[in-house]
Amino acid sequence: MVDGSSGNVSEMDVWQIVLLSALLAPGWAKLLAMGLNWVHGCPWPPIILWSTRKLNDVLVFLLPILHAAWLWNGGEITSPLWLLVATLSAIGSIVLIRDAWRYQFPVVPDWEVDKQVEIRTWPDGHPARQVGRGHGSKLARFPFNEQYSLSIVRREWVLDELPPDFGELTITHFSDAHFRGAVTRAWYEEVLQEAADFRSDLVVFTGDLLDDEHLLEWVPATFGRLHARLGCYFLLGNHDRPFDVAVIRQSLERLGWQDAAGRGVILHDGPRQIFLAGTEVPWMGEHPSQLSATKASLRVLLSHTPDNVEWSIEHGFDVVLAGHTHGGQIRLPILGPVYSPSRYGVRYSAGIFDVSGVKMHVSFGLSGREPLRINCRPEITQIVLRPRQTVPPSA
């Protein structure tokens, strides 16, 4: 038993030690995940990213074991070392509870007035359901994996900043295709045909096209399906960076897609102007610099990562469309996502956010380096933008 007067736990029985270690473990795991998320939101070399992931995987299990072993060998719960590790666990637990609360009770901004979600699945035997060869094919067969289904989402936003005569603008947004092989071309063809069927005014893709450059040959049959009155614009992401990005960009441009990275363009659409810019920072290029010469009534930033939202606020954007975080890919019951490669952790793993007046949509993406998604379906989205104040119909 615990000697309460001295704090000596040398007499703690094994179950007390196991219970105390188990109580402290989630807080440590959360702190480790926060560190891992922060590192993976930065442009570190792949070896650093790989090493931190492996270190995280080891420490998640090792810390509780070390803690239990230390107590078993006479460690005292009044010692400065134990108070330090317990305090760290408490901090992690508080953040864990905060993030779980945000996951359970997300704030829906008043500018989103409608959201419709249709779930698409494909029957057994359909080519889109088949698992291809290569990395991830075993994971792809994991029970409850939602990788081979699709959320078709339609969101309606009313924006105070749009002039009453702006009318309606539709944008198709999807992200993070991650061509790698286990998810077959047939699935992407089905999904991007659904995206094409939105028939939006503008189509945008916010990066991470592939993890296997040989699959660039899939682009015409997939991205080639999409066309839009105001254009199709793309970014690349951190997973595209190891390959010849010039070749990747050219393959999309040959299909009529336009590269939005590091630049801004004014889309003239009748009497209205829309400013569209893109950034692949921190992995490639620079933020766009042509930001001032515009009278646009709507300013949209495409960003691979949601971490550029602060930059978008500083430069007067109205809307940010981002990807990269994949919704966390695995969303635990009650707790929600744990891993999300962002300096903000799981805060912007997916969904809509009002960040100091900027309206941000972070896509769940289509796949990932690992084709495993639990409670985290791939997503394509159409966003319908309208002014809050509209011109009254003439009598």
Ligand SMILES: [Fe+2]
């Ligand atoms: Fe990605």
